Amino acid sequence: MRMDERKQKVLAAIVQDYIIGGEPVGSRSIARRYNLGVSPATIRNEMADLEEMGLLEQPHTSAGRIPSDYGYRYYVDCLMAPEELTAAEKEYIQRRYKQKMHEFEQMLEETARLISEMTAYTAVALGPNQKKAYLEQVQILPVQLSGKALLIAVTSTGLVEHRLFTIPDNTTEEDLQRLSKYLNDSLQGKVVEDIHRSILQDLYQEVIDQRELCNQVLEILRQVLALEGSKKIYLEGAFNILSQPEFKDLERVKKLLAFLEKEDALRRVFASTPEKGLSIRIGQENKHEGIDRCTVVTIDYNVEGKVAGKLGLLGPTRMQYSRVISVMNCIADCLSRSLQQFYR
Amino acid sequence: MRMDERKQKVLAAIVQDYIIGGEPVGSRSIARRYNLGVSPATIRNEMADLEEMGLLEQPHTSAGRIPSDYGYRYYVDCLMAPEELTAAEKEYIQRRYKQKMHEFEQMLEETARLISEMTAYTAVALGPNQKKAYLEQVQILPVQLSGKALLIAVTSTGLVEHRLFTIPDNTTEEDLQRLSKYLNDSLQGKVVEDIHRSILQDLYQEVIDQRELCNQVLEILRQVLALEGSKKIYLEGAFNILSQPEFKDLERVKKLLAFLEKEDALRRVFASTPEKGLSIRIGQENKHEGIDRCTVVTIDYNVEGKVAGKLGLLGPTRMQYSRVISVMNCIADCLSRSLQQFYR
DNA sequence: ATTAGCACTCGAGCCCAAAGAGTGCTAACA
DNA sequence: TGTTAGCACTCTTTGGGCTCGAGTGCTAAT
Numbered sequence: 001m002r003m004d005e006r007k008q009k010v011l012a013a014i015v016q017d018y019i020i021g022g023e024p025v026g027s028r029s030i031a032r033r034y035n036l037g038v039s040p041a042t043i044r045n046e047m048a049d050l051e052e053m054g055l056l057e058q059p060h061t062s063a064g065r066i067p068s069d070y071g072y073r074y075y076v077d078c079l080m081a082p083e084e085l086t087a088a089e090k091e092y093i094q095r096r097y098k099q100k101m102h103e104f105e106q107m108l109e110e111t112a113r114l115i116s117e118m119t120a121y122t123a124v125a126l127g128p129n130q131k132k133a134y135l136e137q138v139q140i141l142p143v144q145l146s147g148k149a150l151l152i153a154v155t156s157t158g159l160v161e162h163r164l165f166t167i168p169d170n171t172t173e174e175d176l177q178r179l180s181k182y183l184n185d186s187l188q189g190k191v192v193e194d195i196h197r198s199i200l201q202d203l204y205q206e207v208i209d210q211r212e213l214c215n216q217v218l219e220i221l222r223q224v225l226a227l228e229g230s231k232k233i234y235l236e237g238a239f240n241i242l243s244q245p246e247f248k249d250l251e252r253v254k255k256l257l258a259f260l261e262k263e264d265a266l267r268r269v270f271a272s273t274p275e276k277g278l279s280i281r282i283g284q285e286n287k288h289e290g291i292d293r294c295t296v297v298t299i300d301y302n303v304e305g306k307v308a309g310k311l312g313l314l315g316p317t318r319m320q321y322s323r324v325i326s327v328m329n330c331i332a333d334c335l336s337r338s339l340q341q342f343y344r
Numbered sequence: 345m346r347m348d349e350r351k352q353k354v355l356a357a358i359v360q361d362y363i364i365g366g367e368p369v370g371s372r373s374i375a376r377r378y379n380l381g382v383s384p385a386t387i388r389n390e391m392a393d394l395e396e397m398g399l400l401e402q403p404h405t406s407a408g409r410i411p412s413d414y415g416y417r418y419y420v421d422c423l424m425a426p427e428e429l430t431a432a433e434k435e436y437i438q439r440r441y442k443q444k445m446h447e448f449e450q451m452l453e454e455t456a457r458l459i460s461e462m463t464a465y466t467a468v469a470l471g472p473n474q475k476k477a478y479l480e481q482v483q484i485l486p487v488q489l490s491g492k493a494l495l496i497a498v499t500s501t502g503l504v505e506h507r508l509f510t511i512p513d514n515t516t517e518e519d520l521q522r523l524s525k526y527l528n529d530s531l532q533g534k535v536v537e538d539i540h541r542s543i544l545q546d547l548y549q550e551v552i553d554q555r556e557l558c559n560q561v562l563e564i565l566r567q568v569l570a571l572e573g574s575k576k577i578y579l580e581g582a583f584n585i586l587s588q589p590e591f592k593d594l595e596r597v598k599k600l601l602a603f604l605e606k607e608d609a610l611r612r613v614f615a616s617t618p619e620k621g622l623s624i625r626i627g628q629e630n631k632h633e634g635i636d637r638c639t640v641v642t643i644d645y646n647v648e649g650k651v652a653g654k655l656g657l658l659g660p661t662r663m664q665y666s667r668v669i670s671v672m673n674c675i676a677d678c679l680s681r682s683l684q685q686f687y688r
Numbered sequence: 689a690t691t692a693g694c695a696c697t698c699g700a701g702c703c704c705a706a707a708g709a710g711t712g713c714t715a716a717c718a
Numbered sequence: 719t720g721t722t723a724g725c726a727c728t729c730t731t732t733g734g735g736c737t738c739g740a741g742t743g744c745t746a747a748t
Contacts, residue, residue: 026710041722044711062710062729103507136487143481143498144532150498154487154508160494162504163447188488239601242594250586250594257583370741385691388742406698406741691748702736711728717721 001053009036010046011055012079015067019318022245024064069283069317072295076280076321083322085330089118093330097338104158104342109234111311111335116237118327121315122260124270127232128309131193133157138187140180140217142173149176151220155192157308158343161224168212175210179217195225233267235260246293246316259290260314270312273298278328283317295319299332303339311335345397353380354390355399356423359411363662366589368408413627413661416639420624420665427666429674433462437674441682448502448686453578455655455679460581462671465659466604468614471576472653475537477501482531484524484561486517493520495564499536501652502687505568512556519554523561526550539569577611579604590637590660603634604658614656617642622672627661639663643676647683655679 013034017025027040027047036043047065050056055071058064067075085093096114101107108125115123133155141150143164152162167176186203187195200218238260247253259265269288273279273296281296297313311332313324357378361369371384371391380387391409394400399415402408411419429437440458445451452469459467477499485494487508496506511520530547531539544562582604591597603609613632617623617640625640641657655676657668 024710028710039722040710041712041724042720045721048712058711060729061712062708062727064710137485137494139485141481141483141485141496150481150496150504152485152494152496152506154494158508160506160508162496162506164498164502164504239598239605242598242601248594250592254583254586257586261583368741372741383691384741385693385743386689389690392743402742404698405743406696406739408741689748691746693745693747695742695744697740697742699738699740701738703734704736705732705734707730707732709728709730711726713726714724716723718719 001049003053006036006038007046007050008079009034010043011050011067011071012075014047014050014056014065015071015075015079018066019320022318024059024066026064029064067317069285072282072317072321073285076282080322083326085323085326090330093118093327093334097334101338101342103160104339105232107335107338107342108232108309109236111331112234112236115311115313115327115331116240118331119313119315119320119324120237120240120243121313121319121324122238122240123236124266124312124314125234125236126267126270126310126312127159128157128303130155130157130159132191133159134189134191135187135195136189138180138184138221140176140183142167142176151217151224153221153224157303163220163224165216165220168210168216171210171213175213179210179214183217183221192225233263233270235266241315244316244318246318252293255290256294259288269296270298270310273310276300276307278325280321280325293317295321297324297328299328301332301339302336303343308336308339345393347397350380350382351390351394352423353378354387355394355411355415356419358391358394358400358409359415359419359423362410363664366662368403368410370408373408411661413629416626416661416665417629420626424666427670429667429670434674437462437678441678445682445686447504448683449576451679451682451686452576452653453580455675456578456580459655459657459671459675460584462675463657463659463664463668464581464584464587465657465663465668466582466584467580468610468656468658469578469580470611470614470654470656471503472501472647474499474501474503476535477503478533478535479531479539480533482524482528482565484520484527486511486520495561495568497565497568501647507564507568509560509564512554512560515554515557519557523554523558527561527565536569577607577614579610585659588660588662590662596637599634600638603632613640614642614654617654620644620651622669624665624669637661639665641668641672643672645676645683646680647687652680652683 010030013030014025017029017033027043030043031038031040047056051058051065055068055074056065057068059066093114096110101110108127112123112125135153136156137154139152141152143150147167148164149167150162150164152160154160183203200222204214204218238257241247241256242253247256265288269286269291273281278299279297283295284292286292286294286296291314293316294314295317298310300307300310302308311328313328354374357374358369361373361377371387374387375382375384391400395402395409399412399418400409401412403410437458440454445454452471456467456469479497480500481498483496485496487494491511492508493511494506494508496504498504527547544566548558548562582601585591585600586597591600609632613630613635617625622643623641627639628636630636630638630640635658637660638658639661642654644651644654646652655672657672
């Protein structure tokens, strides 16, 4: 069966109506609301064809049609007209990025919040992949009043990790300084994922005095760097989905929320889109259980022309695709520019 | 009407049965399950009295009784037998605190998770009130590779705040060092809430060269300290409430989740219990909208004998009070001890 | 003071009928 | 050959009416 122009129009009409109304769309309402110049009967025939082609589904015999996952896919790929954001909306987004943002983390959190707010779906922001970043600085800072010290690591992506620890008794401030300098000299500029345990072991071999201190510091460093590897993830608007009629069923909600609670699952789903730029996964294209009736949209954000991390969106397959795409594009763009400024 | 012993027994029986079963309790089942030595009819009379006294409620004429907020209150204050945790449970909690905890924040997060896990309600952990902490250390650290610097502030509660910023062009490393030393000398040991803008202004007056740098740093410091003031809050198990039968109603769930999403409201509710030690707010005793059908339990945790912060729990008024109290006591205790160790 | 007995109330569950939306098919039409 | 009007059919939704069961409150007897 061929996909002629009228079929396309009918499909687009059904998808659009269904996205707005959330209820199966019948032939009559299409004929009334769209001027296709044909009768409901003709549209019924087209709908039957579209169903046979796998683009539409019928919840039950006497209901209208709803788009299948493939139907949405075809709509997104071939039919959808891009919806521009209004000037006011664009400006609003930009204004949100104009306020003081002090740290990378805060920007991501704010971004997730903004996405969730503007789309009323659930938003996710993933930090940059730290494994490919390099260490800008490692330093041990004695905290004078408490007999403790602070280990600080700064990476090229602007993330700062720190850890307080208690200094062994027989350690002088000088020892700390020496070790700090030594560590920094050895590790500065190194790519994070290259700093294996073995490299740290080598360091350990070379520093012969202050075994206890050294031991402790290296262990902490190892942990801190491992932590950096696992990207941080910011989740906002998880409760938005409750407003979606497709989640009237509590069981489904529970499954979805259970999924959202598992950070690693979340990370896997959102980080695993291989495409560059914008990616849309509709319904069963998502392989993870619990989100097979959802659409996942992700988009890269960049720093200095290179992909830094991802922004994501989770909503029902019945999603306002064209609006969402505009929003994601605009926000990713603004974030990238803000970060650019941030890093200069 | 007086509260004689039999009334107490009947009330206790009803509360207990209702907590377990979640369904209105009838006179027959009380007579059967508890050996009160009287017939259902007598119990009915007592129940009618208890209802008149405001301790019980009837959902509708032909249903059993359920406890009112006052009923729960009376039960908690006068009737409830403390339920000891099993040895295994106690041990489990202790073991959870034996694993490596590197930072204050992590301990709180883990604590919230533990509470939520052991009670199946929603848990909250509030960081210590930073306003009364003093500054242990302020330091500016140049980050060599990027032309930036890191401002670090460590408080006596072990919280570390940091902020990356770009160094003005004409600034040397020496300038940074000088300013860092000067700041630290001036502010070290000062109580956070005493460091107003005016003190910072005074500093500003004294440092005459490097205006731009100084300006920037002081502004950042001000922000960072303000941030410290607003306690961090850790929320876990927000989705647990979905399993509670009283939240079958989606509308109610939405309201509650909306409340949980607003950090400041949350903070207000959980931080505002004036009592020392354990506090239980039942139903309408909670003044905040959306949680008038919930019970909020909070408990202090201590460091060096002084109240440091609060742990909290949110569940339906139909709560396993005696278990919850044991859990909260045990966890607050373990956390306090862990923190003690952490601070030495 | 307690209790047995009994009438009464109310909600849950079930069935059934009617209404309404929408379809698929057929035959007529351009 | 594509389009359309007409119509029978299907399926869900809604609401009434019914019974059943749990539980109460009252009364009168103990």
